[in-house]
Amino acid sequence: MNTVAEKMPPAPAAAGFDPRVEGQRLIRQWYAELEQASELGQPVANVFVMGNAVEILRAFDFKLVFPEINSLQTGVRKASEEYIRLSEDYGMSPDVCSYVKADVGLILKEHRHPAGRIPKAHLAVASNMCNTFIKWAEIWERWLKTPTFVLDLPGQRSAGWQVRPGDAQHAADARWVEAQFQELIARCEAITGRKLDLERLAEIEERVNRMVLHWNNVMVLNRVCPAPYNAMLDGLTFIGIMNVYRGAPEGVEFMRTLEEHLKAKVARGEGRVAEERFRLLFSGTPCYVSMRRLVELFETWGGVFAYSDYLTFAAGGMDAAELLYDTSRPLESLAEVTALAAQRGLSNQFFAHERLARQIRDYGADGVVFHGIKSCRFVSSGMADTREYLNRRLEVPTLYIESDLIDPRYWSDAQIKNRVDAFFEALGQRGGAAPARGAAEAQRRSA
Amino acid sequence: MTAQLPYDHETELEHVLERCNAARQAPLPAKDALPEGFSGLLGHFPVYFPEEIAHAAGLLPVNVLGGGNRLEMKHADARMGSFVCSICRSTAELGLNGSLAGLAGFVTHPICDAAKHLAGIWSRNFPEQLSQILYLPQNVNTPGAVRYIAAEYQRLRAELEKATGRRVEDEALRASIRLYNHNRALLRELYAVRRDEPWKLSCIESSLLTRARTRMPCEEHTALLGRALDAVRHRALRAQDKPRVVFVGGFCEQPPVEMLETLDDNCYVVDDDLLIGLRWLSADVPETGDPIWALAESYVERSAASPVQHDARKSKEGYLMAMLREARADAAILTAAKFCEPGLDDQLAWSKHLDEAGIPYLVLEFEEKMTSFEQMAMQVETFAESLLFALA
Numbered sequence: 001m002n003t004v005a006e007k008m009p010p011a012p013a014a015a016g017f018d019p020r021v022e023g024q025r026l027i028r029q030w031y032a033e034l035e036q037a038s039e040l041g042q043p044v045a046n047v048f049v050m051g052n053a054v055e056i057l058r059a060f061d062f063k064l065v066f067p068e069i070n071s072l073q074t075g076v077r078k079a080s081e082e083y084i085r086l087s088e089d090y091g092m093s094p095d096v097c098s099y100v101k102a103d104v105g106l107i108l109k110e111h112r113h114p115a116g117r118i119p120k121a122h123l124a125v126a127s128n129m130c131n132t133f134i135k136w137a138e139i140w141e142r143w144l145k146t147p148t149f150v151l152d153l154p155g156q157r158s159a160g161w162q163v164r165p166g167d168a169q170h171a172a173d174a175r176w177v178e179a180q181f182q183e184l185i186a187r188c189e190a191i192t193g194r195k196l197d198l199e200r201l202a203e204i205e206e207r208v209n210r211m212v213l214h215w216n217n218v219m220v221l222n223r224v225c226p227a228p229y230n231a232m233l234d235g236l237t238f239i240g241i242m243n244v245y246r247g248a249p250e251g252v253e254f255m256r257t258l259e260e261h262l263k264a265k266v267a268r269g270e271g272r273v274a275e276e277r278f279r280l281l282f283s284g285t286p287c288y289v290s291m292r293r294l295v296e297l298f299e300t301w302g303g304v305f306a307y308s309d310y311l312t313f314a315a316g317g318m319d320a321a322e323l324l325y326d327t328s329r330p331l332e333s334l335a336e337v338t339a340l341a342a343q344r345g346l347s348n349q350f351f352a353h354e355r356l357a358r359q360i361r362d363y364g365a366d367g368v369v370f371h372g373i374k375s376c377r378f379v380s381s382g383m384a385d386t387r388e389y390l391n392r393r394l395e396v397p398t399l400y401i402e403s404d405l406i407d408p409r410y411w412s413d414a415q416i417k418n419r420v421d422a423f424f425e426a427l428g429q430r431g432g433a434a435p436a437r438g439a440a441e442a443q444r445r446s447a
Numbered sequence: 448m449t450a451q452l453p454y455d456h457e458t459e460l461e462h463v464l465e466r467c468n469a470a471r472q473a474p475l476p477a478k479d480a481l482p483e484g485f486s487g488l489l490g491h492f493p494v495y496f497p498e499e500i501a502h503a504a505g506l507l508p509v510n511v512l513g514g515g516n517r518l519e520m521k522h523a524d525a526r527m528g529s530f531v532c533s534i535c536r537s538t539a540e541l542g543l544n545g546s547l548a549g550l551a552g553f554v555t556h557p558i559c560d561a562a563k564h565l566a567g568i569w570s571r572n573f574p575e576q577l578s579q580i581l582y583l584p585q586n587v588n589t590p591g592a593v594r595y596i597a598a599e600y601q602r603l604r605a606e607l608e609k610a611t612g613r614r615v616e617d618e619a620l621r622a623s624i625r626l627y628n629h630n631r632a633l634l635r636e637l638y639a640v641r642r643d644e645p646w647k648l649s650c651i652e653s654s655l656l657t658r659a660r661t662r663m664p665c666e667e668h669t670a671l672l673g674r675a676l677d678a679v680r681h682r683a684l685r686a687q688d689k690p691r692v693v694f695v696g697g698f699c700e701q702p703p704v705e706m707l708e709t710l711d712d713n714c715y716v717v718d719d720d721l722l723i724g725l726r727w728l729s730a731d732v733p734e735t736g737d738p739i740w741a742l743a744e745s746y747v748e749r750s751a752a753s754p755v756q757h758d759a760r761k762s763k764e765g766y767l768m769a770m771l772r773e774a775r776a777d778a779a780i781l782t783a784a785k786f787c788e789p790g791l792d793d794q795l796a797w798s799k800h801l802d803e804a805g806i807p808y809l810v811l812e813f814e815e816k817m818t819s820f821e822q823m824a825m826q827v828e829t830f831a832e833s834l835l836f837a838l839a
Contacts, residue, residue: 152586159570179591374530382564385526
């Protein structure tokens, strides 16, 4: 049944593989394909990164638009402010998600994005994992008449929530998710005029399985010291591919080569930073307008983000499901894994202390950096309390900084730099002598 | 011996309102001062919660509605960002300052991301209390939604049985359903008075009467409502020249009393979504058959609407227009609690829709903790005057 290998593009040798360059190429390719979708009469679906049933949509050959990625790309390309201001001029509150505002700006600019024209969707799938997804989809319903399917995923109900594959709770939740998939399939069939091909679905799931296996290995590789990549810089490229190419041959190939590439780095003892002094966890979402700068502030001190919860929840939580699709029963299995991923990898954000405590241990972290986002209540509402809990219970040094996902007006370079420098000085005092090179470098740069 | 005073409707209503207002501001009862028949208190966050299940378990449901504008924030500022809505922050404060120490548990819902985070905050700070998210679905349109909700209610039932050590029998649930059906019927009557004879019952009076259920047994509340309705119907008040408006935006965080008074001074608020969760089920829940199924089915088939519930059958614009039409309102007051993302999103959608429909509206932002109302009063007064001028 598995013909994945035959369909794959030739593998680039890991030796000549640059994940950032290859990732950028794939994202450009994705945007180019989106630009052609309307012309080619291809069905288009808007989906979010957390809970999206991409496997089903891909089985119907939907072209996938990720509005969150569109919005963050306006930030990466330093164009977000224009889009955000347009939406605020229209009447949107300064206090709502800046991704949504950038997307409303995109609609007001008649879908002209810095990366190309974004096609209008025939269907939107919005999960309840972040409630803003639903309000966002309601905007499309209202303005663009986009049919919306709300995928309700039962999340983690309480702290210490233990749900295991096959137990009664999991079975009930998976049954509900499967019922919704059945309805989504009927909608897709009506839009495309095609019946779902279960073999095709199984083939896509097989590819996702392989991507997830590689992805898990990639994350484990960063448990070694020195860490071969920075979770909040290189990692952002990786999850971009995990999302956009989930279940596609290019996605499998990227992840396979990435793993090989990083294994080679680890074998050579080559780290992301020349002299790794501090291993850190990053909790929250990036500030895409200034992420390179933020990472630089940490790497100057020899601090590397070995892991970030963003790599889990913003990549669909698949790694946390700890379960691969059973492709002999593709639909049932999709529902079972989706329900697990929703609880272990997405909605556990509301009980973040449990996951962070585990990850501090797994990644040998010296400290945790919390990045609060005013307009992202999904990640930020419980952050200060989680931080206080970790300080108190685990005595882990933490740093809390605030900016925005893509709104450059909330980035305050001097203030953030001061806080980062103070954090490292405290870390240095705690763990021995302050890293002289980092201090000198920080001084030089600020001068 | 004192002579019994003759029954006076105004005095009767005044007594009922005083009791309601006192309940609103009272601390939670101590364990040894619980109303008869209850062994503990179960806190729940807005919007909707199936109180019947807690009631049948012998737990008095307490709708935790934040701290209003008299609460001093001493702890929560360090635990929740300044960008989080006031009701979430003040609810955390009430927990952290010990005001909610008497709760056996606290249940929140997936109405928004900040509300879901309250479950994490509760579990980290009050591990001795049962802390839960009741995952009410955001998709009530797929066949299977009732079955899923019923399973979630059964889960809650089992959690409460474990917490109280007492079985929740079907018959007890049916009895609770009967009580709450009666209560909701009276609340519908209260709103009918607002709609048909708004000069007899102000928005603030109605709000106090409704809100009292958040802090007392349903039985006592039903009795109070009955007395209030009787008194209101006998009120000899005459209609004034005020515009009829519908108020939206009070589905979760509650506007301060002073704000509602400002509205009453200038308008007849003929319908609103204040505490819509207490009125979520819009018709009687079946009193026979499987009570859990009856509650779940009612949630899907006979329920209200709010900005935090997606239901393909009820567009946000659609239900606002229905409120305006059914209440024969001249205009709308579109409010949103500060930092309430769903509320702010819908406020904009509503205003654009009313622009197209040519219906006058006033946009207001509020916060439960606000203490200054002069500017708002001026806005409302100007709006009401312009409406009267236009309607003359």
